[in-house]
Amino acid sequence: MKPDDSYDIIVVGAGPAGSTAAAYAAKNGLSVLLIDKKKDIGTPLQCGGFLPHYETLKELVPNAELPYTLENYPSSCIHTTTSYQRFIAPSGKSKGFDVNADALDRRRFDRYLAKEASRVGAQLMIGTSVNSLNGTTIKTDGAFGEHTIKSKVIIGADGPNSIVARSKGLIREIDIMGMGNAFEYELSGVDVDKDAVEMYFGKEYVPGGYAWIISQGGNCANIGVGIREALFEHGMCARDYLDKFMYEHPIASNKLKDGSIISIVSGIVPVGGAPKKTATKDTLIAGDAAGHVIATNGGGISTAMIGGKIAGETAVDFINGKCALTDYDKRWRLQMGLEIKTAVYIRKLIDGLMRSDSMMSQAINAISPEHMKAIQCGRLPDVVKKSLLKMNIGLG
Numbered sequence: 001m002k003p004d005d006s007y008d009i010i011v012v013g014a015g016p017a018g019s020t021a022a023a024y025a026a027k028n029g030l031s032v033l034l035i036d037k038k039k040d041i042g043t044p045l046q047c048g049g050f051l052p053h054y055e056t057l058k059e060l061v062p063n064a065e066l067p068y069t070l071e072n073y074p075s076s077c078i079h080t081t082t083s084y085q086r087f088i089a090p091s092g093k094s095k096g097f098d099v100n101a102d103a104l105d106r107r108r109f110d111r112y113l114a115k116e117a118s119r120v121g122a123q124l125m126i127g128t129s130v131n132s133l134n135g136t137t138i139k140t141d142g143a144f145g146e147h148t149i150k151s152k153v154i155i156g157a158d159g160p161n162s163i164v165a166r167s168k169g170l171i172r173e174i175d176i177m178g179m180g181n182a183f184e185y186e187l188s189g190v191d192v193d194k195d196a197v198e199m200y201f202g203k204e205y206v207p208g209g210y211a212w213i214i215s216q217g218g219n220c221a222n223i224g225v226g227i228r229e230a231l232f233e234h235g236m237c238a239r240d241y242l243d244k245f246m247y248e249h250p251i252a253s254n255k256l257k258d259g260s261i262i263s264i265v266s267g268i269v270p271v272g273g274a275p276k277k278t279a280t281k282d283t284l285i286a287g288d289a290a291g292h293v294i295a296t297n298g299g300g301i302s303t304a305m306i307g308g309k310i311a312g313e314t315a316v317d318f319i320n321g322k323c324a325l326t327d328y329d330k331r332w333r334l335q336m337g338l339e340i341k342t343a344v345y346i347r348k349l350i351d352g353l354m355r356s357d358s359m360m361s362q363a364i365n366a367i368s369p370e371h372m373k374a375i376q377c378g379r380l381p382d383v384v385k386k387s388l389l390k391m392n393i394g395l396g
């Protein structure tokens with residue numbers, strides 16, 4: 001594949017944010033190059049694949065216009081469908097709420113999104129790293145050689161370690177609690193609840209986070225821990241915590257310990273929120289690169305796609321002389337800024353409670369299923385805020 005010398009828009013990263021941005025820009029008639037360093041889109045996997053259904057997402061982010069690809073993805077991208085989310089407190093007691101969701105096959109889902117971007121006109125260049133940016137000119141290197149390519153707008157959808165965000169100074173101040181470490185296994189030979197996604201809490205197993213079990217249908221499951229390195233015990237790493245959860249947790253190990261590990265997955269989850277600025281006069285960032293993640297659960301597939309859609313549309317409007325590129329900041333914050341910001345605030349409150357297993361168990365016991373659901377979506381009912389604040393004060 002030989003790229004052209006210049007494009008209207010270059011999108012760096014063909015994950016959910018980048019492929020969505022590229023699709024929305026290309027279907028509006030602009031020339032778009034979508035670049036990813038992966039030689040095989042979607043691989044290696046870096047996700048649990050939990051995605052609430054379209055109707056539920058409309059409730060979760062009510063002001064957002066959801067991309068069509070969140071509604072119409074093929075059934076071949078779905079491992080299985082679940083209808084309940086269960087929280088297991090450190091005490092072992094559980095509670096939950098109804099939520100219809102898919103356990104996605106993220107490898108297939110990412111390929112579907114990239115193919116969709118290419119179907120509507122974006123040019124895809126895989127196996128290619130963007131190594132540097134100078135204004136809107138990029139230098140690449142990879143499977144198709146070295147290239148210098150110009151554009152009018154760059155969209156950085158290149159994940160939590162975004163080179164685009166760093167090059168353009170679109171980053172948050174350093175906050176070690178704002179970065180989660182996720183480590184997961186895909187397992188076969190396990191008998192887990194096929195209708196429910198489970199989230200386990202307890203500082204001994206998951207310091208500053210939670211462990212999940214997501215059925216992949218049949219006898220397969222995705223299990224993982226999303227935890228904070230700043231809270232690890234000396235000498236422990238994320239993998240040690242996942243092994244401890246799988247083989248020693250008093251409830252989970254009964255379902256998991258005889259499973260065979262068929263893949264190992266790890267990654268970073270930015271749970272510190274968005275930087276102050278996500279746009280410059282010639283560059284936008286979207287998805288994990290822009291902190292478009294719901295910090296209470298680390299979920300970022302849907303928010304990355306919403307951010308990508310808005311980035312693609314804003315780039316088109318800018319090139320057509322209809323807006324300033326920096327309007328992007330306002331546009332995405334209007335659609336999902338409140339949920340993202342509130343989720344960070346709730347995460348910080350819950351961080352306090354997670355220092356004590358008994359407090360965490362009390363909180364899970366005290367919060368109603370409806371309120372739990374609200375918290376998961378980045379909303380904080382007043383009554384819950386008051387009791388969380390009171391418990392935090394109790395911790396001193």
Ligand SMILES: Cc1cc2nc3c(=O)[nH]c(=O)nc-3n(C[C@H](O)[C@H](O)[C@H](O)COP(=O)(O)OP(=O)(O)OC[C@H]3O[C@@H](n4cnc5c(N)ncnc54)[C@H](O)[C@@H]3O)c2cc1C
Pocket residue numbers: 012013014015016017018035036037038042046047048049050051128129130131157158159160162163182183184224265266267268269286287288289293298299300301302304
């Ligand atoms: C282990 C784990 C489990 C998770 N589970 C869930 C879950 O169950 N549900 C959920 O909603 N969210 C989950 N998340 C979060 C979710 O995966 C991310 O929020 C989502 O993938 C963000 O999409 P994105 O497009 O912004 O970034 P990414 O999916 O990270 O895509 C970025 C792309 O950019 C490419 N790239 C990076 N740098 C360059 C470069 N210099 N040049 C070219 N290409 C580059 C990468 O190869 C990658 O393909 C999980 C995250 C992890 C790590």
